[in-house]
Amino acid sequence: MKALPFFILFLLSFIAFAQDDFLAKRYFEDGDYDKAVVFYEKLVEKDPRRTDYSEGLVACYQQLERYDDAEKFLLNALQKGRPYPTFYIELGYNYTLQNSLENAGEYYDKAIALIDENPNYGYGIGFRFQKYALLDYAIKAYSRAMELNPKLDYNYQIARIYGEQGNIDKMFSTYLTLIRAGKSSMSNVLRNFDDFISEDPEADNNLKLKTVLLQNAQKDPDVLWNQLLSWLFVQQKQYSSAFRQEKAIYKRMDGATIRRLENLGDLAMEDTETEIAKDIYEYIIANTTDEVIKLNAQLNIIDIQLLDADENVLHSIQKQYDGLIEIHGYRSETLQLQIAYANFLTFKRNLPEAAIEILKNSLQLPLNKRGTAYVKLALGDILVFDKKFNEALIYFSQIQKKLKNDVLGQNARYKVAQTSFYKGDFDWALTQLKVLRGSTSQLIANDAMQLSLLISDNSLEDSTQTALRKYARADLLAYQNKTQEAIAELNGILLDHKGEKIEDEALLKQGELLESIKDYTAAALNYRKIIEFYGSGILADDAHFQLGELYRNILNEPEKAKMQYEKIIYNYQDSYYFPQARQYFRRLRGDSIN
DSSP states (O other): OTHHHHHHHHHHHHHHHHHHHHHHHHHHHTTOHHHHHHHHHHHHHHOTTOHHHHHHHHHHHHHTTOHHHHHHHHHHHHHSSSOOTHHHHHHHHHHHHTTOHHHHHHHHHHHHHHHHHOTTHHHHHHHHHHHTTOHHHHHHHHHHHHHHOTTOOOHHHHHHHHHHHTOHHHHHHHHHHHHHTTSSOHHHHHHHHTTTOOSOTTSHHHHHHHHHHHHHHHHOOOHHHHHHHHHHHHHTTOHHHHHHHHHHHHHHTTTTTHHHHHHHHHHHHHTTOHHHHHHHHHHHHHHOOOHHHHHHHHHHHHHHHHTTOOHHHHHHHHHHHHHHHHHHOSOGGGHHHHHHHHHHHHHTTOOHHHHHHHHHHHTTSOOOHHHHHHHHHHHHHHHHHTTOHHHHHHHHHHHHHHTTTSHHHHHHHHHHHHHHHHHTOHHHHHHHHHHHTTOSSHHHHHHHHHHHHHHHHHHHSOTTOHHHHHHHHHHHHHHTTOHHHHHHHHHHHHHHTTTSTHHHHHHHHHHHHHHHTTOHHHHHHHHHHHHHHSTTSTTHHHHHHHHHHIIIIISOOHHHHHHHHHHHHHHOTTOTTHHHHHHHHHHHHTOOOO
8 A cells, every 4th residue: 555655656757757748749740849848858857868859859949049059958968978879960960050060060070980989870870861961971871881891781771862862873773783682672662763753755864764774684684674674664654665575574484474464454554555455465365374364365355446346346346255255154263254245245235134144143153252242243233224223222232231341342332322313212322422422442432422412412402303313314324325315315404404503514424425426526615614604613623624634635735735734733622633633734734744
């Protein structure tokens, strides 16, 4: 019992100390240095050996321009036995702030000299010099430490400093030496290269890296240089050049790098470089012995063919699918074939019944949880196409329950909302959408917010929801690829519900459909109407972005495209499209994009 008062006193003292620590840091972060300095002085008095408290106190003095107090404190600390080496740098920096460069240099040199006593000080001293952008001193510290103890290796830090100094040639050569010696991973180095390499093949840094890589490749025919050149060409979106490097890597690695070729093909596809993507997939088909990889490449080529397919092309694709089904049959290992074929039959051949039968048979295969979810998701989509809404909802709900916190489960929940919207059950759709606003997938969250606002905004003014029902019907027609009917239905909304909130939604949807049938002039007119009449509405940024994309990708009017992206940058900074708009704007302006 006698120990209890002592324990309580100790606990209270500990709590007070922790509170001082918290308040000191909080006031400093908030820029309230007058208050922070009071708490740091107390902390240093209580625990003078804590360097973070000492450095916090010095930083407060300097922020308050109490340089004499900082100097007095640091000189006192240095007079004590075995002072912390970075205090010399802190004192030197205190002189730098007062423009007393001679005194500053004296203490910086003293810090460097300490490395002779213990080379292990090199990292801490070098890092502190880097903190204050004293880069030449940092290189001196790291280099001296390595000179005294060859087991130490600070070349990675030195390479970063060369980059900060703008000494790009030395930076590249130092990083490449590290990779070649196996002292740094390629992924770490490439992350650093990212800050200096742009999409422009003629940019100075790009040319420097290309030159040094080619020089190394000539001296030392290591596959490493092919891999780095391939990476550089991908950054520059020169997929044909990257493909040449990847073929060389594939041959020299005895086919062990087929996944790299797959990834390159996928990147080219994402950037709509379909011709080179097709060449890559055809190379994979001709060279791989892996059945699944070959099938994926064949399916990717079919996707490319479907981008601009007339009836003759569709007939040819049907034959390709028949051939693939004959080879692979219906197996759990080739599920992607069954789903792709079912989607083709539904969305390109208007044969949903045959597709539904294929996927229901697929569900009888031995599948894991995610495999089952993929099939049910595709099956639900086809049932919606066939207007079998209730059956589709059953499948979507099953996925949602089985994979609650998975993106697949969230996607299924969104499809429940979308299907309910098509049915006209707007209340249940809203219930699902409210949950999805916090989705981990930004795309799902954004789509959920858009559909939620569409329903709620157009239910307030019109309790009968007449216009909303017409819009849902048009949206379903668009989903069923009945584009002309969907455009006509939206036209009816624009005529019968002029001036109502639904108008901007109808204009945007119709604009997208007009683009799909290549009526670009009419599509641009729709987007301009939204900007003119609904400039403060929630779809204004969508209209600016769609119009910018139309000018950039189709109409070849880069100046007009740039104007649309600029509007988003300055007027819609919280827009989902903001990052893309900024990137495209800078690219069109001629900036170097990293």
